[in-house]
Amino acid sequence: MPQTTIFVRPPGVPESAPAAVETRELSRLFGGGVALGGLSIRIEPGAAVMVEGSNGAGKTTLLRILATALRPSFGTVLLDGIDAVATPERVRPRIGLLGHATALYDDLTASENLRFAATMSGIPSPDVEPRIGTALARVEMASTANHRVGGFSAGMRRRVALARLLLGHPRLVLLDEPLTALDASAVDLLDGLLAEWAGQGTTVVIASHLADRLGAPIHGCLQLENGRLARVSGPGIAEVVPGREQLAAALPSASW
């Protein structure tokens, strides 16, 4: 049976070659079970994609594979046309991940955590301090820059982790349950960041089951159930099957 490929493209944006994200028959098995089964998607640069589903649907597995934190059991992942499975080191500088965990060191201050991240990301030394200052100010954490994150609330930790994403200029941002522990003002902040990323042509993939709290435009929603694509919706969605790729060009703004 021909495999359906889901295209997600911001309305009005022509198909580019290569896509920001392209997966083919992407699968991941865990202990005999299927965490992700045969997912084929193509996301154009600048698109904002929401991945929805209940617990265990495969959202985090998909994001971790796209982030190169997890290897797929089968299938291909191309990021900007680069094989992310075979050469993860080539795509990592382009990716920003905010995972379930904030990945912060409790005994370091917010700015020390960001300084470490900036150095590890290869940001040139003269740029490090200005970028830390800008990033912390953007997430409204400048006043606690020199406080140890071990004393922060879950929401404050989330903001510092968001600031870490702002240190670099990732072309692909992956947000796993970004709304967890965020208050209303932080959700507004995230909406603002999503709008900024959209303006910069940054592709964003968000896994969440609280999608309705976000106000930023989403071009495509992928609903996962038991690791498989159950439904798709959104203004930038089109589906094609192999051999009928012209459909994608004919339906740039189809709603499903």
Next chain:
Amino acid sequence: MTEVTSDVRVIIAVAGKDWRGELRSRQLPIGAAFFGAVTLFVFGFALGPDRAALAQAAPGLLWLALILAGMLVVSRLQQLETDDGAGEQLALYPASRGAIYLGKVTAALPFLLLLGAVLLPATAVLYSVVIGPALPALVATIVLGSFGFAAVGTFYAGLTARMRAREILLPLLLLPVIAPLLLAAVRATVAALAGDPFSEVASWLGLLAAFDLVMVAVGAATYGTVLEE
């Protein structure tokens, strides 16, 4: 920026991050040193009051205490990466895996040397050992032994970090691999304390140095597989 400059930046960043955090909390240096001293004390109890027997066993017991307390060091430094998912983020940075490994080894080394600085005089006091002129050879033995232990311990602590039974697996995997290090370090310590009558300290130190070089090279070359999934 050259690759070497970039790697040096990564090594300093990883080691500096661990030092800063642990010196701020003080849990690791105080806890490991206290555990090592208590271990020496308990070994002394087990051997009884015979001063000659204690002095004869001192080199082996010193190194056993250093290794047991050293396991706390490498295990704690690895735990920093498993808390709050930091290890996964560490793996995603576009930094050389070898440089990250060398950063973790560099982070462990001062804590292991601190253990040596505490446990060597403690051994002298508890086991009636006269260090005197043997001090330079003993310091060299502790430096080389600590470096080798950091090289192997960092690798295996990373390897077992995400395993369920990591507390059991770490000593099971680590202790057999460091058997040559333990042998060479104990023999060098015995020879140094005896005044090196057969000029054998240098050859044992040479064996320790060779062990260190091989282990750090293997660790740096293969740490990528430890960091990845």
